[in-house]
Amino acid sequence: MAEKQAQRSKSKPSGKRAEGRKAPGDGDGTAEAPASKLPDEKTSRELLETMALIRRFEEEAGRQYQRAKAGGFLHLAIGEEATIVGTTSVMRPDDYLIGTYRTHGHALARGTDPKRVMAELYGRIDGTSGGRGGSMHIFDLERRFMGGYGIVGGNLPLAAGLALSSDYRGEDSVTVCMFGDGASNTGNFGETMNIAALWSLPVVFLVENNLYGMGTSIERHSAVTDLSRKAEGLGISGVRVDGMDVLAVRETVAEHIRTAREDRTPTLVEAFTYRYRGHSAADPEVYREKEEVQEWQRKDPIETFARRLIEEGTMSEAELEEIREHADVVVTEAARFADESPEPPLASLYDHLYVVGDQVKGWYTVDERSPDPHPGEQEREAPDRAHELAERGAAYAGPEASRTVGEEIGDAEDEEEGG
Ligand SMILES: Cc1ncc(C[n+]2csc(CCOP(=O)(O)OP(=O)(O)O)c2C)c(N)n1
Numbered sequence: 001m002a003e004k005q006a007q008r009s010k011s012k013p014s015g016k017r018a019e020g021r022k023a024p025g026d027g028d029g030t031a032e033a034p035a036s037k038l039p040d041e042k043t044s045r046e047l048l049e050t051m052a053l054i055r056r057f058e059e060e061a062g063r064q065y066q067r068a069k070a071g072g073f074l075h076l077a078i079g080e081e082a083t084i085v086g087t088t089s090v091m092r093p094d095d096y097l098i099g100t101y102r103t104h105g106h107a108l109a110r111g112t113d114p115k116r117v118m119a120e121l122y123g124r125i126d127g128t129s130g131g132r133g134g135s136m137h138i139f140d141l142e143r144r145f146m147g148g149y150g151i152v153g154g155n156l157p158l159a160a161g162l163a164l165s166s167d168y169r170g171e172d173s174v175t176v177c178m179f180g181d182g183a184s185n186t187g188n189f190g191e192t193m194n195i196a197a198l199w200s201l202p203v204v205f206l207v208e209n210n211l212y213g214m215g216t217s218i219e220r221h222s223a224v225t226d227l228s229r230k231a232e233g234l235g236i237s238g239v240r241v242d243g244m245d246v247l248a249v250r251e252t253v254a255e256h257i258r259t260a261r262e263d264r265t266p267t268l269v270e271a272f273t274y275r276y277r278g279h280s281a282a283d284p285e286v287y288r289e290k291e292e293v294q295e296w297q298r299k300d301p302i303e304t305f306a307r308r309l310i311e312e313g314t315m316s317e318a319e320l321e322e323i324r325e326h327a328d329v330v331v332t333e334a335a336r337f338a339d340e341s342p343e344p345p346l347a348s349l350y351d352h353l354y355v356v357g358d359q360v361k362g363w364y365t366v367d368e369r370s371p372d373p374h375p376g377e378q379e380r381e382a383p384d385r386a387h388e389l390a391e392r393g394a395a396y397a398g399p400e401a402s403r404t405v406g407e408e409i410g411d412a413e414d415e416e417e418g419g
Pocket residue numbers: 100102150151152153179180181182183184208210212213214279416417418419
C-alpha cells in the first residue's frame with residue numbers, strides 16, 4: 001500500500017481542465033476548446049460507425065417499445081453517443097465497463113451483438129441475460145461489460161469491487177464506471193470515491209452529465225453543479241469535457257485510463273451531454289423547453305463528426321450514406337432475430353433464483369402463490385401448477401395492447417418506482 005501511495009503522487013492527469021463548450025447549466029463559462037486532430041482513417045470511421053449503429057439501434061428500440069415488442073422500462077441515450085463511444089474506444093478488451101439502466105449503447109460499443117441486445121429488450125431466450133433482465137440489465141461478461149443497473153448509484157461500489165479484484169489478482173486492467181449526474185447525490189458516490197482514493201484503485205469514474213435526473217435539473221438537485229469537483233474533498237480530482245465531441249472525450253478518457261492503469265490513481269471525468277428523448281418512454285417532459293432540446297440537437301455528436309470527416313476529406317458523402325445504410329441493415333436484422341427468438345420456457349421460471357429454505361424463517365421463504373416454504377427449483381416438478389399460475393396472470397393482465405406515447409405503462413409516477 002505504501003508503494004501504491006508513493007505511486008499516486010507520481011503523475012496525475014495534467015491539471016488542465018479539459019473544458020468543453022459552454023453547456024446550458026454550466027455557469028462558469030468554459031472556453032471553446034481547440035478541435036482535436038482527427039485520428040487515422042480507420043479509427044475515425046469506426047467511431048462514426050459505432051455512434052451511427054447506437055443511434056439507429058435506439059431509434060428502433062423506441063419504435064418496438066411502442067409496438068409492445070420490447071417490455072419493461074426503456075431508457076434511451078439518443079444524443080449521448082459521443083460520450084459512450086469516445087470512452088469505450090480507448091478501453092482495452094480486458095478493461096471493465098459498468099453503467100446504469102441507459103446502457104444499450106455501452107454494450108454495443110463494447111462489441112456485444114446487436115441481435116442479443118435487442119433480444120434482451122424483447123425478453124427472449126437469446127438476450128444477453130437470457131431475456132430475464134430487459135433493457136436495464138444488459139450484461140456481457142465476455143466483453144467485460146458488467147451491466148446494466150436499475151439502482152441509481154448502485155454501480156459505483158461494484159466498480160470499486162471490480163477495480164479491487166484487478167489489484168488483488170495482479171492484473172493491470174482498469175474499470176470504467178459510468179453514471180448520471182443524479183447518481184452523484186447518492187451516498188454510494190461519496191463512499192465509493194473515498195475507498196477508491198484510499199486504496200488507490202484503478203478506476204475511472206465518468207459522470208454522464210445530461211443536466212437532469214429524471215425531471216429535475218442539476219441546479220435543483222445538486223448543491224455543487226461543477227461535478228468534476230464534487231469528489232475533491234474525498235481525494236478524487238476531476239476534469240470536465242465536452243461530451244458531445246467524441247474526440248475530446250476519447251483524448252480525456254485515454255489520459256485518465258492511463259493514470260488509473262499506470263499510476264493506480266482513480267479520477268473523475270465529467271462529460272457534458274444531453275438526452276434528446278425523455279427520461280424513459282413514459283415522460284411527458286414538462287420540465288424542459290423544446291427549444292433547449294433543439295439547441296443541443298443542432299450540435300448533434302454524430303452529425304458534427306460526420307461533417308468534419310467529409311470536410312477534411314476522410315470520407316465522402318456516399319461513404320457516409322453507406323454507414324447509415326449498414327447500421328439500418330444490422331438493426332433491422334437484430335429486430336427480426338429478436339422477434340424470432342423464443343420466450344424462455346415456463347418451466348425455467350425459477351432458474352437462477354433461490355428461495356431461502358428451512359435455514360432462515362421469514363415471509364420471504366414463502367412463495368405466496370403456492371404457500372408452503374420451498375426452494376424455487378421445486379416448481380419445476382410442478383409444471384401444471386406453474387402453468388396454471390401463468391395462465392391466471394395472463395388473464396389478469398388482459399389482451400396485449402399496442403402502446404402509444406405517454407400511456408404505455410401508466411404515468412410518470414409509476415416510473416419513480418422503476419429505473
Ligand atoms: C436509488 C434510486 N433512487 C431513485 C431511483 C429512481 N430513478 C430512476 S432514474 C433516476 C434519475 C437518475 O438520474 P441520473 O443519475 O442523472 O441519470 P440519467 O437518467 O440522467 O441518465 C431516478 C431518481 C432509482 N432507480 N434508484
